[in-house]
Amino acid sequence: MMNDMTQIKHHLTEPLLMGYAAGTLPEAFNLVVATHISMCDDCRAALAGYEAVGGEVMMDTAPVDVAEDALAATLALIDGGKFADKPAPVRTKDSVFPGPLQDYVTGDIDSLKWRKVGGGVSQLVLKTSKDASVRLLRIPAGTAVPDHGHRGTELTLVLQGAFTDEEDRFGAGDVEVANEDLHHTPVAEEGMDCICLAATDAPLRFNGLVPRIAQRFIGI
Amino acid sequence: MLTETTTLRKADALPVPSTYDGAKAQLKRDARTSKVNTELTTKRMAWVVQVYAVRDNQDRAAFAELFGYFAPRVKSFLMKSGASPDLAEECTQEVMATLWNKAHMFDPTKASVSTWIFTIARNRKIDILRKQRRPEPEDLPWGPESEPDQADAIGLQQETEQLGQALATLPEEQRKLIERAYFGELTHSQIAAETGLPLGTIKSRIRLALDRLRHAMK
Numbered sequence: 001m002m003n004d005m006t007q008i009k010h011h012l013t014e015p016l017l018m019g020y021a022a023g024t025l026p027e028a029f030n031l032v033v034a035t036h037i038s039m040c041d042d043c044r045a046a047l048a049g050y051e052a053v054g055g056e057v058m059m060d061t062a063p064v065d066v067a068e069d070a071l072a073a074t075l076a077l078i079d080g081g082k083f084a085d086k087p088a089p090v091r092t093k094d095s096v097f098p099g100p101l102q103d104y105v106t107g108d109i110d111s112l113k114w115r116k117v118g119g120g121v122s123q124l125v126l127k128t129s130k131d132a133s134v135r136l137l138r139i140p141a142g143t144a145v146p147d148h149g150h151r152g153t154e155l156t157l158v159l160q161g162a163f164t165d166e167e168d169r170f171g172a173g174d175v176e177v178a179n180e181d182l183h184h185t186p187v188a189e190e191g192m193d194c195i196c197l198a199a200t201d202a203p204l205r206f207n208g209l210v211p212r213i214a215q216r217f218i219g220i
Numbered sequence: 221m222l223t224e225t226t227t228l229r230k231a232d233a234l235p236v237p238s239t240y241d242g243a244k245a246q247l248k249r250d251a252r253t254s255k256v257n258t259e260l261t262t263k264r265m266a267w268v269v270q271v272y273a274v275r276d277n278q279d280r281a282a283f284a285e286l287f288g289y290f291a292p293r294v295k296s297f298l299m300k301s302g303a304s305p306d307l308a309e310e311c312t313q314e315v316m317a318t319l320w321n322k323a324h325m326f327d328p329t330k331a332s333v334s335t336w337i338f339t340i341a342r343n344r345k346i347d348i349l350r351k352q353r354r355p356e357p358e359d360l361p362w363g364p365e366s367e368p369d370q371a372d373a374i375g376l377q378q379e380t381e382q383l384g385q386a387l388a389t390l391p392e393e394q395r396k397l398i399e400r401a402y403f404g405e406l407t408h409s410q411i412a413a414e415t416g417l418p419l420g421t422i423k424s425r426i427r428l429a430l431d432r433l434r435h436a437m438k
Contacts, residue, residue, distance in 0.1 A: 024402075
């Protein structure tokens with residue numbers, strides 16, 4: 001799918017990998033983590049490490065007695081076939097959207113129902129649990145996203161193209177993890193539209209009056 | 221170190237047993253020829269053999285052994301993660317049924333059985349306790365066709381055992397922090413907070429164990 005996997009320079013942070021392994025992140029963050037891992041073998045191996053920690057933590061808990069008939073009940077579940085292995089979801093290999101994202105987005109870049117958010121930038125909000133939100137952003141080549149800060153944590157994963165901000169350049173597969181300290185103005189590189197998957201656990205904070213008013217209507 | 225490599229190569233050359241009894245016998249042979257971590261890794265390899273027996277022969281005796289060891293720990297993990305005893309009981313049975321049904325997906329060169337069961341329990345926790353969809357990474361192209369290499373499997377099981385031992389030797393207070401992170405008592409922002417805990421505690425030995433584990437998986 002990605003030809004430039006080895007070029008990934010910006011990876012997931014350890015708290016995110018640990019949170020994904022533990023199953024404690026909001027769904028929106030899980031989606032960004034799972035999508036990055038589909039593009040990044042380093043983070044996949046790191047995640048497996050944190051899952052192994054989880055396994056050992058579980059092994060180390062004081063065992064709790066299960067019901068007397070628990071084994072028989074489980075074998076009955078197995079015989080009933082209710083937990084039979086479901087076929088894996090159908091996923092396209094050559095999509096700009098890695099597998100986990102395909103479960104949330106139907107179609108390709110040009111067939112999606114993008115909504116303009118100003119300055120040529122469009123977005124598509126994906127449906128997840130309410131504790132955080134995640135959207136696809138389409139930033140036309142050469143365009144800047146309005147300067148904004150963050151109240152919580154914001155994860156921005158590049159799926160196509162690249163952007164540059166005050167921190168660095170972020171290309172396909174790179175993920176930027178921003179917190180309250182970062183005010184940035186990402187600018188999409190010339191050449192092709194930059195498509196990002198961005199998740200946040202708090203509303204973004206735009207600097208400047210017009211973006212702030214717009215924010216009220218578009219719900220970023 | 222040299223001995224280790226030699227004996228692992230030898231194990232590698234042995235045919236993969238197709239039956240539970242055959243596998244148990246081979247395990248005994250392996251334990252005799254191998255000079256490394258025999259007892260503890262043998263426990264982990266025994267779990268692997270039990271999962272294989274479930275996969276290949278729908279072996280209920282092997283399943284009962286796995287159930288007896290893991291089900292009370294899965295239930296404990298779920299209760300510590302906030303499930304009521306009744307819900308934890310129900311989920312535990314579902315987790316163990318999933319183990320049966322997904323036995324063909326298990327790869328001992330990628331995970332210890334304890335790690336694998338943990339991920340099944342974690343997934344059930346997200347589905348049932350947190351009522352969320354659960355985005356999963358794309359599978360890597362490995363599957364039942366290519367039988368995993370025995371030496372790789374033993375290596376991975378050893379590294380996981382060493383990780384477990386490194387965790388067990390942490391000072392009580394630090395170990396509790398890591399547990400709380402996995403039980404969901406710490407949010408990711410608390411984990412990320414500048415105190416660096418509990419990640420700050422994942423230093424030295426655990427960091428080393430994690431690095432070795434990563435290496436073993438590649």
